[in-house]
Amino acid sequence: MSTTKLARRAGTGRTGDKVFSGAALGAGALIVAVLFAVALFLVVQALPTFSAPAADITGGEGFFTYIFPIVIGTLIAATIALLIATPIGIAVALFISHYAPRKLARGLGYVVDLLAAIPSVVYGAWGASFLASQLKVPYQWLAENMGWIPLFAGPASSTGKTILTAGIVLAVMVLPIIASLTREIFLQAPMLHQEAALALGATRWEMIRMAVLPFARGGIISAVMLGLGRALGETMAVALVLSSGPLIASLIRSGNQTIAAEIALDFPEAFGLRMHELIAAGLVLFLITLAVNMVARWIINRHKEFSGAN
Amino acid sequence: MSKRIDVSDLNVYYGDFRAVEDVSITIEAKSVTAFIGPSGCGKSTFLRTLNRMHEVIPGARVEGKVLLDGDNLYGDGVDPVTVRSQIGMVFQRPNPFPTMSIRDNVLAGVKLNSRRISKSDADSLVEKSLQGANLWNEVKDRLDKPGSGLSGGQQQRLCIARAIAVSPDVILMDEPCSALDPISTLAIEDLINELKDEYTVVIVTHNMQQAARVSDKTAFFNIAGTGKPGKLIEYADTATIFNNPGEKSTEDYVSGRFG
Amino acid sequence: MATLMTERKRSALTRGRLPKYTPYVIALSAVVIAAALMSLIGFHVFGWAVLSAVLFVIGNVTAAGVVEGRRKATDKFATSLVYGAFLVALLPLISVIWTVLVNGVPGLLTPGFLSTSMNGVTGAVDNASVKDGTPVVGGVYHALMGSVMITLWATLISVPVGLLTAIYLVEYSAGNTFSKVITFLVDVMTGIPSIVAGLFAAAFFAMILGPGTKTGFVAAVALSVLMIPVVVRSSEEMLKIVPNELREAAYALGVRKWRTILKVVIPTAISGIASGVTLAIARVIGETAPLLVTAGFATTINMNVFSGWMASLPTFIYTQIMTPTSPSNADPSTQRAWAAALLLIILVMLLNLGARLVARLFAPKTGR
Numbered sequence: 050m051s052t053t054k055l056a057r058r059a060g061t062g063r064t065g066d067k068v069f070s071g072a073a074l075g076a077g078a079l080i081v082a083v084l085f086a087v088a089l090f091l092v093v094q095a096l097p098t099f100s101a102p103a104a105d106i107t108g109g110e111g112f113f114t115y116i117f118p119i120v121i122g123t124l125i126a127a128t129i130a131l132l133i134a135t136p137i138g139i140a141v142a143l144f145i146s147h148y149a150p151r152k153l154a155r156g157l158g159y160v161v162d163l164l165a166a167i168p169s170v171v172y173g174a175w176g177a178s179f180l181a182s183q184l185k186v187p188y189q190w191l192a193e194n195m196g197w198i199p200l201f202a203g204p205a206s207s208t209g210k211t212i213l214t215a216g217i218v219l220a221v222m223v224l225p226i227i228a229s230l231t232r233e234i235f236l237q238a239p240m241l242h243q244e245a246a247l248a249l250g251a252t253r254w255e256m257i258r259m260a261v262l263p264f265a266r267g268g269i270i271s272a273v274m275l276g277l278g279r280a281l282g283e284t285m286a287v288a289l290v291l292s293s294g295p296l297i298a299s300l301i302r303s304g305n306q307t308i309a310a311e312i313a314l315d316f317p318e319a320f321g322l323r324m325h326e327l328i329a330a331g332l333v334l335f336l337i338t339l340a341v342n343m344v345a346r347w348i349i350n351r352h353k354e355f356s357g358a359n
Numbered sequence: 360m361s362k363r364i365d366v367s368d369l370n371v372y373y374g375d376f377r378a379v380e381d382v383s384i385t386i387e388a389k390s391v392t393a394f395i396g397p398s399g400c401g402k403s404t405f406l407r408t409l410n411r412m413h414e415v416i417p418g419a420r421v422e423g424k425v426l427l428d429g430d431n432l433y434g435d436g437v438d439p440v441t442v443r444s445q446i447g448m449v450f451q452r453p454n455p456f457p458t459m460s461i462r463d464n465v466l467a468g469v470k471l472n473s474r475r476i477s478k479s480d481a482d483s484l485v486e487k488s489l490q491g492a493n494l495w496n497e498v499k500d501r502l503d504k505p506g507s508g509l510s511g512g513q514q515q516r517l518c519i520a521r522a523i524a525v526s527p528d529v530i531l532m533d534e535p536c537s538a539l540d541p542i543s544t545l546a547i548e549d550l551i552n553e554l555k556d557e558y559t560v561v562i563v564t565h566n567m568q569q570a571a572r573v574s575d576k577t578a579f580f581n582i583a584g585t586g587k588p589g590k591l592i593e594y595a596d597t598a599t600i601f602n603n604p605g606e607k608s609t610e611d612y613v614s615g616r617f618g
Numbered sequence: 619m620a621t622l623m624t625e626r627k628r629s630a631l632t633r634g635r636l637p638k639y640t641p642y643v644i645a646l647s648a649v650v651i652a653a654a655l656m657s658l659i660g661f662h663v664f665g666w667a668v669l670s671a672v673l674f675v676i677g678n679v680t681a682a683g684v685v686e687g688r689r690k691a692t693d694k695f696a697t698s699l700v701y702g703a704f705l706v707a708l709l710p711l712i713s714v715i716w717t718v719l720v721n722g723v724p725g726l727l728t729p730g731f732l733s734t735s736m737n738g739v740t741g742a743v744d745n746a747s748v749k750d751g752t753p754v755v756g757g758v759y760h761a762l763m764g765s766v767m768i769t770l771w772a773t774l775i776s777v778p779v780g781l782l783t784a785i786y787l788v789e790y791s792a793g794n795t796f797s798k799v800i801t802f803l804v805d806v807m808t809g810i811p812s813i814v815a816g817l818f819a820a821a822f823f824a825m826i827l828g829p830g831t832k833t834g835f836v837a838a839v840a841l842s843v844l845m846i847p848v849v850v851r852s853s854e855e856m857l858k859i860v861p862n863e864l865r866e867a868a869y870a871l872g873v874r875k876w877r878t879i880l881k882v883v884i885p886t887a888i889s890g891i892a893s894g895v896t897l898a899i900a901r902v903i904g905e906t907a908p909l910l911v912t913a914g915f916a917t918t919i920n921m922n923v924f925s926g927w928m929a930s931l932p933t934f935i936y937t938q939i940m941t942p943t944s945p946s947n948a949d950p951s952t953q954r955a956w957a958a959a960l961l962l963i964i965l966v967m968l969l970n971l972g973a974r975l976v977a978r979l980f981a982p983k984t985g986r
Contacts, residue, residue: 069876070790076782077791077800080846084803087810087818087843094821140703148700151417164711166966168904170932171959174939175714178721178952221710228707241454244415245518249468249525250444252689254696259467263458275809282811284907285932289939309813309907316817316911320829331817335810342809430629436638437631438690445631471689 088335095329101322115326116333118296122212122305123334126287127280129216129300130223135273137220138227145228146235147257158232165225173289176218181209181290188213188301202299210292213300215307218286223276230275234268235261267348274345278338284309308334361559362428362445362528363388364409369423370588371404371413379405380588382423384578391551391560393570393597396580397612401589402563405580406531409561410446411439427528444472446529447522452538453514455506455521462502464517465489468525484524492520493550512543519550523558530554532562536569548573567613571601579609636685641678648673671702718960725957728753732961735760736917736929741944744951754950756943758958760919761934764834765965767923768913768930769903771838772845777895779842780849787850788857789879807847815843816908823912834923837913837930841902848901852894856887893977900969904962906932931962 103111145157188211192203242260251259262269287310294304312327312334319327364386371379379401386392394402407413408421411432425432432442447468455464465485469476476484485502489495494516498509506517515535522530532551536544551573554560564570570577577600579593593600593609604610652669656662675698683691725731739756747754783800791797819840823831860883868878884891914927915937935955942951 063874066874066876069879070786073782073786073790076779077786077796079779080783080800080807080850081803083843083846084807086822087814090818090821090825091814094824137703137707140700141707144700144704148697149704163967163970166900166904166970167714168906168932168962168966170904170906170935171718171963172714174935174955174959175717177939179713179717180710217710221714224707225711239454240415241450241452242456244412244448244450245454245456245521246467247415247439248410248412248443248448248450249471249521250440251468251471252440252693254693255471255689257696259456263456278809278811282809282813284811284813285936288907289936309811312813312817313907313910316820317914324829328817328821331814335814338809338811338814339806342806346805427631430631432631434629434632436635437629438635440689441631441635 091328091332091335094325095332097322097325098329101325105322107323107326112326112329116308116330119306119308119311119330120333120337121296122293123281123307123309123337125300125305126212126216126219126291126307127277129213130219130280131273131277133217133220134224134227134276138224138272138276139231139269141224141228142231142235143257143261145232147253147261158229161225161229161232165229169222169283169285170289172218172222173285173287176214176221176286176290177210180218181214183209184214184217185209191301199298200300202302205301206292206303208292208303210290211301211303212291212305215287215291216300218290219280219283222283222286223280226279227272227276230272231265231269234265234272238264270348271345274341274348278341278345281338281341282309282334284313288313361388361557363559364529364561365424365426365429366409367424367426369405369408369421369425371401371408372418372420372422373416374418376586377588378419379408380590382591384591384594386559386561387576388559389555389557390575391555391562391573393574393577394561394563394580395565395567395570395577395612396589396592397582398565399585399589400580400582402578402580403533404589406533406561406563407448409529409531410443410448412443412448414439444468444525445527446531447525447527449515449518449522449530449532449535451534453511453518455509455514455517457505457507459506460503461498461506461509461517464506465520465524467521472525488520488524489517491523491554492516493546493553494520510543512539512546515539515543515547516550519547519554523554527558529559529561532560534563534565537565544569567601567615571597577601579604579606579612581608581612634686636681640681644677644681645670645674648677671705675702715963718956718963721953721956722960723957725754725953726960728757728953728957730755731757731954731957732762733757733759735919736943737919739917739943741946744942744944745947747950748944748947754953756950756954758931758934758954758961760916761929761931761958762961763919763921764913764916764928764930765903765932767921768834768837768841768909768928769899771835771923772841772902773895773899775838775842776845776849776898780846781853781891783846783850784853784857785879787854789875789883804847804850807843808851810843811907812844812905813907813911816840816911818843819908820911832912832914832927833925834913834920834928837909837928838923840908840912841905844905844908845898845902848898849895852897853887853891856890856894857883859890860886889977889979893973896969896973896976900966900973903969904932904966906936909933910936931958931965934958935962 098106098112103109106112106115108115141161145154145161149157185205185207188205188209191201192205195201196203238261242264243256246256246259287307291306291310292303293306293310297304308330312331315323316327366382366384369379369382370377382405394406396402404413409425413419413421421433423433427445431437456467459467462485465488466476466481469484486495489498494513497513506514509517519530536547539547548569551560551562555575562573574597576595577597578591579600580589581592582589593604593606595605600609601613604613649670652666652673655669656666675695678698679691679695682694734755734757736756737760743755746752787797787800819836822839823836864882864886865878868882873881909930910933913930913933915933916927916929920926920928935958938951938955938958942948944950
């Protein structure tokens with residue numbers, strides 16, 4: 050008697066449980082499906098590029114010759130951005146976490162978070178209209194005085210819209226990201242060990258080197274990798290700032306192009322084979338960023354046992 | 360080697376709140392002085408002001424004088440870094456640097472001061488410090504292993520070894536045994552008895568038996584109530600404090616009637 | 619001299635320390651020397667400031683090195699670098715905000731900017747306004763509406779999917795292999811470049827609806843790809859911090875699991891989830907690249923996300939700069955672009971502030 054009652058009562062609510070857990074599972078499965086779909090559709094839509102005769106591809110010498118320069122351009126821009134943004138970003142994070150007066154620090158942390166939220170198109174507009182013109186004179190100077198280095202070979206761009214400018218704008222964009230992520234890590238560094246260092250008579254810098262940086266190493270690497278991912282895939286800053294051209298070594302002349310900017314500039318008017326070509330380029334970019342993310346994860350996991358987060 | 364500490368009219372504030380009021384005390388060289396008292400009476404806070412570690416806590420500040428053999432720790436132009444390299448500290452929870460080996464932990468403070476230290480000098484210093492902390496025999500075969508792999512009591516002795524490796528004048532201990540088991544506690548207490556031959560030791564403890572066992576002099580701190588500042592009630596030879604205290608509240612506390 | 623110094627300061631603790639006023643003296647000398655040097659090679663305020671700073675750091679570190687020793691000098695040098703880096707980082711960021719404010723305010727205050735579209739605004743109209751000095755016409759109403767519609771649809775897609783996935787990960791999966799796969803893929807998704815997300819949506823709809831399909835809904839799908847991982851991540855964090863005791867208390871009362879989640883777990887975590895969603899919206903509303911390849915450019919108001927091209931604030935900014943309405947007189951277009959940029963920044967900032975407010979106001983009352 051009582052068992053049947055229990056069984057009957059159970060029947061009414063159980064449907065709800067099943068529907069709900071099914072929906073949750075379905076949502077998870079959808080994410081897996083979407084990601085596979087992203088890869089699948091990119092591959093399918095890119096395929097015509099690889100079967101097309103080499104002469105029909107932009108540049109007339111096949112897909113590899115077409116994609117190689119813009120892959121290199123993408124890497125150059127991202128490298129410039131990281132070279133500038135990493136040291137400054139870490140220093141800004143340290144300033145907020147360990148140097149600035151405490152009351153000021155909270156406000157500054159908030160400002161950095163807000164800056165990370167400024168849309169990329171705004172940075173791009175700033176780079177194109179303000180920064181590029183400011184950099185004309187320094188580029189001129191570099192071309193005249195350092196021109197023997199291939200990186201600064203002249204004649205300098207008369208608009209300032211070069212790959213170096215694009216790299217600087219990218220640096221400004223990824224700086225808040227790196228700073229805000231590493232700040233979180235620095236703030237989590239255990240007080241216990243910082244006090245131990247201070248009690249041994251360490252100066253502030255020595256304390257940071259003994260008890261903060263070793264702890265934060267994995268976090269810094271992941272922050273930089275995330276910044277790299279952003280710099281590689283960032284489109285608008287480059288599309289607006291760079292006046293593109295073929296691959297050249299000089300950073301202060303018009304030229305070079307990145308994958309993302311190439312797609313943004315040409316896709317809206319592309320059709321037929323050109324569209325498939327750009328999707329293939331997108332696939333390449335996808336694979337590069339995927340590789341960067343995986344390497345980042347691998348490094349973080351490898352560092353976990355040494356990070357002191359125990 | 361060891362120095363005496365004279366504190367006169369010291370007040371400690373957290374922002375507007377006065378945590379410790381008008382403490383004057385003289386701590387003799389080459390002795391063990393224990394601070395006892397109920398939780399929140401300001402004894403740990405006061406201990407931290409003896410090597411300016413309270414400055415790590417936001418909003419904490421100090422009025423008054425702390426003289427280390429006549430030199431004011433809070434005098435004009437005194438660098439807290441200098442103060443802390445002469446007055447070492449051992450914390451409540453053992454805190455060896457997790458990224459360093461046992462050997463590097465012992466040398467951590469020394470390496471700050473002399474960038475180049477010959478390997479033989481370093482080896483003998485490591486041995487001497489670890490022996491001084493009664494830890495040498497337990498770890499001599501695994502000096503290159505991380506310090507975080509030791510037991511709690513061993514970690515705490517490693518921290519003491521790290522503190523004495525820089526040959527400070529004074530060693531402050533903030534409840535060094537509160538996170539340890541009885542056997543490790545005994546090992547640390549033995550060690551404290553040996554340390555006073557060379558150093559001035561100040562120890563904060565919750566454990567009255569411990570104070571009775573290890574210290575020469577004992578200071579009793581108390582608060583009148585929550586929100587009131589902590590005060591030094593009585594300071595005398597340990598035997599006097601425990602057997603024949605001058606104040607009623609001291610007697611109540613050491614006989615276990617409150618706190 | 620040396621004996622005099624030691625006599626005056628008998629404290630052993632201050633031996634070998636620089637007097638307190640040293641940095642001020644060095645700063646003053648640095649400014650003066652820098653001014654002198656600059657007057658030799660041509661004065662420039664920016665150069666003067668940089669040179670003063672460099673001289674100050676050199677002077678300060680050298681003085682510390684000579685008097686206080688290597689460790690102090692290293693510490694001062696590190697401090698100078700950290701402060702310097704912070705100032706260097708501030709320069710471009712201030713410059714960005716300043717540029718947007720100065721260029722954007724006049725356009726934003728132009729009457730009709732917020733309430734009109736670009737319908738009927740041609741190069742001839744812009745040329746006339748430059749020539750005759752009449753106010754710049756044309757506005758962002760269509761782009762603002764487009765942004766709102768596209769983001770709204772993206773949110774409608776992302777929040778259920780993201781929240782349910784987070785619920786699956788926290789409440790149902792019990793850490794099985796499938797949940798690890800999902801977590802990994804969500805991480806991968808956070809790294810997808812936005813333009814690739816746009817290409818995916820474009821390619822997907824090109825396959826099912828024919829090439830060249832560009833509508834607001836395609837754009838919303840593209841933005842969802844970017845938004846879902848953010849929602850999953852933040853909701854997952856928030857659900858995780860709901861204490862298990864609450865769930866057990868509900869189970870002990872005989873409440874079904876799904877009702878426990880809906881009535882106990884989610885209400886406890888709702889403020890964090892809402893603030894995470896708001897931040898996700900703030901992130902995608904400024905995305906430009908995916909919209910370029912999915913929604914096309916429109917100059918007229920289109921409120922239907924399922925048909926026709928749709929404008930949005932970011933693409934509006936982009937097109938006004940890259941292809942001014944009047945190629946010969948770009949100024950009116952530039953003004954509109956900056957005004958739209960300012961509007962976009964204000965929107966993003968408001969969303970960020972809103973997220974913080976939501977998190978604070980609706981935080982569960984903990985009994986303390």
